[in-house]
Amino acid sequence: MSLLETQSLTKSYQMGQVTVTALDGVDFSVERGEFVAIMGPSGSGKSTLLHLLGGLDSPSSGEVYLNGESLSMLGDDAITRLRRRKVGFIFQFYNLLPTLSAAENVGLPLLIDGQTMSRHRQRIEELMSLVGLGDRTDHRPDQLSGGQQQRVAIARAFVNQPEIVLADEPTGNLDSRSGTAILELLRRTCRELGATIIMVTHDPRAASYADRVVFLKDGQIVHRLENGGEGISVQRIAEVMTALEL
Numbered sequence: 676m677s678l679l680e681t682q683s684l685t686k687s688y689q690m691g692q693v694t695v696t697a698l699d700g701v702d703f704s705v706e707r708g709e710f711v712a713i714m715g716p717s718g719s720g721k722s723t724l725l726h727l728l729g730g731l732d733s734p735s736s737g738e739v740y741l742n743g744e745s746l747s748m749l750g751d752d753a754i755t756r757l758r759r760r761k762v763g764f765i766f767q768f769y770n771l772l773p774t775l776s777a778a779e780n781v782g783l784p785l786l787i788d789g790q791t792m793s794r795h796r797q798r799i800e801e802l803m804s805l806v807g808l809g810d811r812t813d814h815r816p817d818q819l820s821g822g823q824q825q826r827v828a829i830a831r832a833f834v835n836q837p838e839i840v841l842a843d844e845p846t847g848n849l850d851s852r853s854g855t856a857i858l859e860l861l862r863r864t865c866r867e868l869g870a871t872i873i874m875v876t877h878d879p880r881a882a883s884y885a886d887r888v889v890f891l892k893d894g895q896i897v898h899r900l901e902n903g904g905e906g907i908s909v910q911r912i913a914e915v916m917t918a919l920e921l
C-alpha cells in the first residue's frame with residue numbers, strides 16, 4: 676500500500692457566481708521514502724494539492740489516504756493530531772516566530788503537541804547540526820540570513836519525525852547557491868532519515884533533485900516523469916514544460 680494516495684481529488688471554490696476549480700480529479704500516489712516534485716504554472720493547483728495532502732484543507736470531493744486511512748473519515752481532532760505527528764510543513768516564507776531562538780523555533784511543533792522541548796533537546800541539536808546550524812541555536816530569525824532561516828524551517832519540519840514532509844517552494848526566495856544547498860539537504864535528509872518528501876517548485880533545476888516529477892495544469896495531472904536510475908535531467912524537465920506549454 677502506498678504511504679499516500681489520492682482518488683479523484685477535487686477542490687472547488689465558489690466565488691459569487693463563478694466556481695473556481697483549483698484541483699480537478701487528481702489521482703496520485705507516493706511511496707515511502709520517495710522525493711516527489713510537483714510542478715506547474717501559477718494557479719495550476721500545486722499549493723491546493725499540498726494543503727489537501729497535509730490535511731490543512733478538505734476536498735470538495737475525492738479522497739486522500741494516508742497509510743490506507745481516509746482523511747475524510749477522521750474528525751477534526753484526529754486530523755489535527757495526525758498533522759502534528761505525521762506531517763512536517765515547509766513553507767515559502769519560513770513562518771518562523773520572530774521572538775524565539777532558532778532552536779526554539781525548531782522545537783515548536785513539539786510544544787504545540789504538548790511535549791516539552793527539554794526532553795527532545797538532543798534531537799533538536801542533531802537536526803540543527805544536520806542543517807549546518809549547530810552554532811546558531813540561540814540566534815533569533817532576524818539574526819539569520821534567508822537561507823539560514825529556511826534551514827531552520829527545514830529542521831523544524833523534521834522535528835516530530837514526520838512520515839511525510841510537504842514543502843511549498845522551499846527555495847523560491849533563495850539565491851541559487853543557497854537554493855542548491857537546501858535541495859541537497861532535502862535530498863540527503865530524505866535518504867538519511869528515511870523521510871518522504873513532496874515538494875512544489877517552479878524551478879526545473881529544483882525538480883531535477885526528485886525521484887519523480889508530476890506536472891499539474893488547470894488542476895489536473897498532465898504529465899509524469901520517472902527517474903530511470905540516472906536521475907531526471909533539468910533538460911528533460913524543461914522539454915516537458917515547453918511541450919505542455921507550462
Ligand SMILES: Nc1ncnc2c1ncn2[C@@H]1O[C@H](COP(=O)(O)OP(=O)(O)OP(=O)(O)O)[C@@H](O)[C@H]1O
Binds near residue numbers: 715718719720723724
Ligand atoms: N481560498 C481560495 N478561494 C478561491 N480561490 C482559490 C483559493 N485558493 C486558491 N484558489 C484558486 O485556485 C487555483 C489554484 O491555486 P493554488 O494556490 O493551488 O495555485 P498554485 O499552483 O499553488 O499557484 P502559485 O504557483 O502561484 O503558488 C487558483 O486559480 C486560485 O485562484
Ligand SMILES: [Mg+2]
Binds near residue numbers: 721722723843
Ligand atoms: Mg502556490
